Amino acid sequence: xxxxxxxxxxxxxxxxxxxxxETGPRRGPALRDLxxxxxxxxxxxxxxIVSVGKSKEALRDPWLKRNRKSVTEIDCAGKVVLPGFIDSxxxxxxxxxxxxxxxxxxxxxxxxxxxxxxxxIRSSLEAVRKTAKSILATKVLNALQKMAAxxxxxxxxxxxxxxxxxxxxxxxxxIKDAASRWPGTVVSTLLGAHVVPKEFQGCSQKxxxxxxxxxxxxxxxxxxxxxxxxxCDRGAFTAKETxxxxxxxxxxxxxxxxxxxxxxxxxxxxxxxxxPASFDHMDHVNEDDIPHLATHDTVATLVPGANYFxxxxxxxxxRRLIEAGVPVAxxxxxxPGTSPTISMPMAMSLACTHMKMAPxxxxxxxxxxxxxxxxxxxxxxxxEPGKDADLAIFAVEDYREIPYWFGxxxxxxTVLNGVVAPKP
Ligand SMILES: [Zn+2]
Numbered sequence: 001x002x003x004x005x006x007x008x009x010x011x012x013x014x015x016x017x018x019x020x021x022e023t024g025p026r027r028g029p030a031l032r033d034l035x036x037x038x039x040x041x042x043x044x045x046x047x048x049i050v051s052v053g054k055s056k057e058a059l060r061d062p063w064l065k066r067n068r069k070s071v072t073e074i075d076c077a078g079k080v081v082l083p084g085f086i087d088s089x090x091x092x093x094x095x096x097x098x099x100x101x102x103x104x105x106x107x108x109x110x111x112x113x114x115x116x117x118x119x120x121i122r123s124s125l126e127a128v129r130k131t132a133k134s135i136l137a138t139k140v141l142n143a144l145q146k147m148a149a150x151x152x153x154x155x156x157x158x159x160x161x162x163x164x165x166x167x168x169x170x171x172x173x174x175i176k177d178a179a180s181r182w183p184g185t186v187v188s189t190l191l192g193a194h195v196v197p198k199e200f201q202g203c204s205q206k207x208x209x210x211x212x213x214x215x216x217x218x219x220x221x222x223x224x225x226x227x228x229x230x231x232c233d234r235g236a237f238t239a240k241e242t243x244x245x246x247x248x249x250x251x252x253x254x255x256x257x258x259x260x261x262x263x264x265x266x267x268x269x270x271x272x273x274x275x276p277a278s279f280d281h282m283d284h285v286n287e288d289d290i291p292h293l294a295t296h297d298t299v300a301t302l303v304p305g306a307n308y309f310x311x312x313x314x315x316x317x318x319r320r321l322i323e324a325g326v327p328v329a330x331x332x333x334x335x336p337g338t339s340p341t342i343s344m345p346m347a348m349s350l351a352c353t354h355m356k357m358a359p360x361x362x363x364x365x366x367x368x369x370x371x372x373x374x375x376x377x378x379x380x381x382x383x384e385p386g387k388d389a390d391l392a393i394f395a396v397e398d399y400r401e402i403p404y405w406f407g408x409x410x411x412x413x414t415v416l417n418g419v420v421a422p423k424p
Contacts, residue, residue, distance in 0.1 A: 002046035003418050004071045006064070007081055007391065008055050012399055013040025014082035015052055016368045016382035025299055025327030025372035032360040034082075034399065035382075042081065043071075044389035047418035052383055072420075074413070080399045082363065083383050084153025084184070084390035084414060085344035086370025089280050089301050089331035091191070092143040092178075093136055093171040094161050095127035098336045111263065111310060111338070112235055121161070121195045124336060128161040128171065136174035137181075143334065144182045146342045148421040151392035151411040153184045154371070154380050156331075158229055160191030163207075165214045168192045172224035183419035185388070187374045189257065190215060190225040193237050193245050208241045212248035220252035226375075227277065231259040232266055239266050246274040255375065261285050262306070272296055278329065278373040281306070283316045294325035299373040302365070303333035304350035305341045318355035329369040330362060349406035359400040389418040 007013075015035035026033075041058035043051045051058060058064060064071065101119040105111075114120050128136065140157065147155055157179075159171035172188055179186035192215040193208070200207035219225040228249035232242040236259075246256045256274050260266055262281035268289040271279075279293075280301040293300065302316045321328050330347050333339040341347070348362040357365065371381025379388050394402055395412040402410070414421040 004067070005044040005389065005415065005418060005420070006058070006071045006073045007042045007076050007393070008058065008073060010040040010042070010055070010076040010081045011038070011078050011397055012080045013037040013042065013052070013383065014080065014363065014399055015384060016083055016364060017384050018382070024297055025369050026364050027294070027325045027327050028322060031322060031328070031364045031369070032358060034360055034363060040081070042383055042391065044415070044418050047389050049383060049385055049387050049389050051385055074393070076393055078397055079412065080394045080396055080402065082392055082394070082399065083367040083381055084392045084416065085151045085366045086154045086374060086376070086381055087147060087152045087331050087334070087344055088156045088278065088329055088370040088373040089303055089333050090155055091158050091160055091333070091335035092140045093128065093157070093159055093174055094124050094336045095131050095136070095139065096336065097340060098123060101337055105311065115235060120337060122198060124161040125163055125197060129164065129167045133170050133174050133177070136171065137177035140174055140178035141181055143342055144178060144184065144186070145421075148182075148184055148414045148416060149411060150343045150345060150409055151394070151414055152344050153390035153392065153414060153416045154187065154374065154376065155184065156187045156189055156374055158189040158191040160194035160229070163192065163194060163197040165210060165218070168215050169218060169224065172219060176224060183421065184390070184416035185376070185380070187227070187376065188225045189227040189229045190219045190254070191229040191231070192216070193230040193241070195231060195236050204237070204241065208237070208244055211245055216248045216252050216254065220254050225254060227257050228254045229257050229259065233259065233262055234264040239270065243270060246271065246276075250274060268293065272298065277375050280331070281316070282321070283307070283314065285317070285321075290321065290324045290326060297327065297372065299327045299329045299369055301329045301331050301373050302351065302355065303331050303339060303347070304354055305339035305347050306333045307354070308350050309339050315354045318351065318357050322357070322361065327369055327372060328365050329373040330365040331370065343409070345402050345409070345411070346406060348403040352403045359403050362403050363399060389415055391415040
C-alpha cells in the first residue's frame with residue numbers, strides 16, 4: 001500500500017488554485033485569491049495530491065470508503081492548511097554566524113564599510129573553504145529541517161561562500177547530500193559570482209572567466225545546479241559581467257536568476273533576453289523597467305528579512321510592483337550576514353507591516369509565486385490534484401494570523417512530498 005494521508009475537517013483550506021485558466025505567476029488582484037475551502041479535505045497518495053474538496057464530499061469517495069482504515073487521517077479542525085512555503089532564495093552553505101558584522105552594524109557601520117573592513121561575504125569564505133563537505137552537509141540539513149518546522153517544503157539553496165572551483169562544487173555537493181536526506185524538495189543554484197574574492201581584487205575579469213569556463217561547465221555536467229545566480233550590484237559584479245555569466249549559463253543549459261538592486265539601481269532590460277527566473281531584492285528599481293517586468297514571467301523576489309536585519313528604514317516598493325502587474329514572491333534570504341532567519345512567516349509578517357502587502361498577497365507570494373520563481377509551479381505551490389503533497393498545517397483559525405503572530409512558530413505540522421516531517 002502506498003503512503004496515504006487524509007487531512008480532514010480543515011478550518012480554512014487555502015488551495016491557491018488558479019482563479020482563471022490563465023497560467024503564469026500571479027499578478028495584481030489575482031495575488032489576493034487564495035481559493036479558500038472551509039471544512040476542506042485533502043487526500044494524498046504516494047506523495048501526490050489526489051483530491052481536494054469539502055470534507056463531506058471526500059468521505060463519500062468510493063475509494064476512500066473502501067480504504068479508510070489504511071489511510072493516515074489527520075483532523076485539522078480549527079486549523080489552517082496551505083501549500084508548503086517555497087523559500088526561493090537561501091544561502092545555507094556556511095559555517096558560523098557573523099557576530100562581528102552584527103556588532104559593527106549595531107555600532108553604526110554600513111554594509112559597504114563592513115565589507116571594506118574584511119567583514120561581509122568574504123569573511124565567510126575561509127571557513128567554508130577549509131570545512132569538510134560532510135560537515136557543511138549537516139549544517140544545510142539542520143537548516144532544511146528547521147525550515148520545514150516553520151512550514152517550508154521547497155527550498156532553493158545557493159553555493160557562494162567558497163568562491164573557488166573546488167569549494168563551490170563542494171558546497172553544491174553538500175546541498176545535494178543534505179537534500180537526499182530531507183523529504184522536501186531542494187533546488188540548487190551556483191552562486192560562484194557572489195563577490196569577487198580578494199585574490200582577484202582589481203582583476204575581476206579573471207574571476208568571471210573562472211566562473212564561466214570552469215564552475216558553470218562542471219556544475220552543469222555533474223548536474224549539481226539548476227540555476228546560476230549573480231550578485232549584480234555596486235561592489236559585486238557589473239551588468240556586463242552579469243550578462244557574460246548569464247550567457248555561459250545559457251550555453252551550458254542552466255537557467256539564471258540574479259541578486260538585483262539591493263544596494264544600487266541596475267537597468268534590467270538587457271537581462272530579459274536570458275529569461276531570468278527571478279530578480280531578487282529589488283530595493284532599487286528604475287521606474288522605466290517596471291512595465292517591461294509586468295510583461296515577463298521573471299518574478300521579483302522580495303526578501304524583507306535582509307532590510308529588517310540590516311536595520312534599514314526603506315523596504316522594496318512591493319505596492320508599486322504589484323499594482324503595475326509585476327509578479328512578486330517572498331523569500332527568507334537565509335544567510336549569516338544579512339538575514340539569519342529560516343522563517344517564511346517572519347518574511348511574510350515583514351511584507352505586511354513594512355511593505356504593506358495584504359496577508360493574502362504575502363501568502364500567494366510565499367507559495368505559488370515562489371514556485372514560479374523556481375520554475376516548479378507545474379508540481380508545487382498550490383493544493384490541487386496531481387501536484388506534490390507539500391502542505392503546511394498551522395494551529396491558527398484564520399490565515400491572517402500566520403503573518404500576524406510574528407516571532408512565534410505556529411506551524412503544527414508539515415507534509416513534504418507526502419511525508420510528515422518529524423519535529424527536529
Ligand atoms: Zn541572497
